[in-house]
Amino acid sequence: MESDFLIIGSGIAGLSFALKCAKLGTVILVTKKRDVDTATNLAQGGIAAVLNKDDSVDSHINDTLISGAGLCDKAIVNLVVTDGPDRIKELVQIGVDFVKDEESSSGYSLGKEGGHSHRRVAHANDLTGREIEHALLDKARSNERITLLEEHIAIDLLMAESNGNGRCFGAYVMEGGVVTPYVAKVTALCSGGVGKVYLYTTNPDIATGDGLAMAFRAGAEMENMEFVQFHPTCLYHPQEKNFLISEAVRGEGGILIGADNVPFMEKYDPRGDLATRDTVARAIDKELKETGEDCVYLDISSKERTFLEKRFPTIFGRCLSRGIDISKQPIPVVPAAHYMCGGVRTDKNGKSSVPGLFALGETASTGLHGGNRLASNSLLEAVVFADRAAAYCSKHWSEIKSIEIPAIDSWKSGKARKMSEEILINHNWDVIRRTMWNYVGIVRSRNRLELAQKRMAVIYD
Numbered sequence: 374m375e376s377d378f379l380i381i382g383s384g385i386a387g388l389s390f391a392l393k394c395a396k397l398g399t400v401i402l403v404t405k406k407r408d409v410d411t412a413t414n415l416a417q418g419g420i421a422a423v424l425n426k427d428d429s430v431d432s433h434i435n436d437t438l439i440s441g442a443g444l445c446d447k448a449i450v451n452l453v454v455t456d457g458p459d460r461i462k463e464l465v466q467i468g469v470d471f472v473k474d475e476e477s478s479s480g481y482s483l484g485k486e487g488g489h490s491h492r493r494v495a496h497a498n499d500l501t502g503r504e505i506e507h508a509l510l511d512k513a514r515s516n517e518r519i520t521l522l523e524e525h526i527a528i529d530l531l532m533a534e535s536n537g538n539g540r541c542f543g544a545y546v547m548e549g550g551v552v553t554p555y556v557a558k559v560t561a562l563c564s565g566g567v568g569k570v571y572l573y574t575t576n577p578d579i580a581t582g583d584g585l586a587m588a589f590r591a592g593a594e595m596e597n598m599e600f601v602q603f604h605p606t607c608l609y610h611p612q613e614k615n616f617l618i619s620e621a622v623r624g625e626g627g628i629l630i631g632a633d634n635v636p637f638m639e640k641y642d643p644r645g646d647l648a649t650r651d652t653v654a655r656a657i658d659k660e661l662k663e664t665g666e667d668c669v670y671l672d673i674s675s676k677e678r679t680f681l682e683k684r685f686p687t688i689f690g691r692c693l694s695r696g697i698d699i700s701k702q703p704i705p706v707v708p709a710a711h712y713m714c715g716g717v718r719t720d721k722n723g724k725s726s727v728p729g730l731f732a733l734g735e736t737a738s739t740g741l742h743g744g745n746r747l748a749s750n751s752l753l754e755a756v757v758f759a760d761r762a763a764a765y766c767s768k769h770w771s772e773i774k775s776i777e778i779p780a781i782d783s784w785k786s787g788k789a790r791k792m793s794e795e796i797l798i799n800h801n802w803d804v805i806r807r808t809m810w811n812y813v814g815i816v817r818s819r820n821r822l823e824l825a826q827k828r829m830a831v832i833y834d
């Protein structure tokens with residue numbers, strides 16, 4: 374298989390990059406399940422940008438830097454925040470229908486989330502990710518230069534020599550048990566994060582860190598892999614696996630309370646329930662450890678039922694289907710692994726340290742998020758860097774286009790062999806997820822990390 378661009382992943386980063394690169398050449402986009410099985414599709418809150426007149430670029434920059442705990446790259450924060458409003462306009466042109474509000478200076482209804490000092494989160498109620506995913510997918514499906522392949526799993530990057538240096542020329546892709554080299558001049562990892570290495574996560578099942586692992590094996594520089602963000606509020610219910618209760622609920626007045634009905638966030642941070650995510654998740658962890666309870670509660674019952682049904686239709690409906698009327702009762706919640714702030718280190722154009730390889734979206738570590746991503750900055754980062762990477766490819770297109778593709782080896786499975794009992798894979802996965810949750814979770818110690826390392830070494834072996 375051969376194309377100018379090979380894109381791995383069909384979330385906001387992969388689709389945005391595909392649509393722009395299709396202006397330059399042919400694009401193959403592979404995704405390991407269905408095209409909508411992405412973290413983007415599950416995103417509830419929205420996309421942050423300076424849109425209202427009472428907001429400012431400086432304020433969004435400042436909030437991002439505070440949330441990132443002193444570890445953001447200021448130049449990157451500046452660049453992303455400044456570019457935000459233009460990228461939102463572009464999404465609207467593509468067909469994304471953000472909720473409007475005639476009374477706001479931007480014309481949009483803007484939400485607020487933890488760590489934001491202004492209302493600046495453009496949303497489609499609590500289905501923002503789905504709205505964006507579907508608009509981008511519709512465009513990509515109807516673009517004849519884009520071939521979108523579902524149930525195609527990239528398993529390793531295709532590395533070969535070019536002018537005396539190692540370069541990425543695509544990936545080995547498996548479909549129905551057969552591995553085929555997919556050769557390309559430009560390869561982009563847009564394969565999301567690692568939530569599924571944890572027992573509890575808000576992520577979809579596809580978030581198994583494949584892209585990060587492939588980049589690591591190819592020798593790409595990685596950074597900040599310890600900065601796994603835990604979302605404070607995932608629905609706690611025996612029949613629910615990964616249902617998020619958006620931070621926008623706290624933005625609209627939701628209050629975290631213990632089993633004793635007493636609010637506790639003021640004890641931990643003067644910003645109270647709208648403190649940044651790391652602070653809130655740690656506070657809940659502490660409350661749970663001290664009280665021995667299984668969950669805390671998020672109370673939004675101060676709001677009218679009609680408001681809640683309209684603003685949070687998915688959350689309202691899902692909770693009601695589990696017997697929780699959020700206009701009358703508090704929602705049981707626990708923290709869960711949510712977002713990889715680190716990843717494949719990239720420059721300001723989304724390029725990794727491996728020639729020919731870009732990383733975009735959650736797979737990348739651009740320097741925007743620092744130690745803790747500000748809520749709703751991730752969709753923004755994905756569109757800004759997809760745009761920059763495409764602009765870079767456009768600027769250097771004649772040079773990229775002229776690169777000769779060397780002879781490519783067919784797939785060799787090395788020491789891999791078929792396991793006699795498939796169930797062993799599930800057992801190992803279960804051990805990994807429990808070990809990560811118990812020993813590499815929200816609050817960590819050297820002792821626990823060393824224990825985890827020993828257990829992982831056995832599984833790796």
Ligand code: SIN
Pocket residue numbers: 416417418419618619620621747748749750751
């Ligand atoms: C949320 O809606 O709380 C998630 C938003 C995000 O992860 O940025």
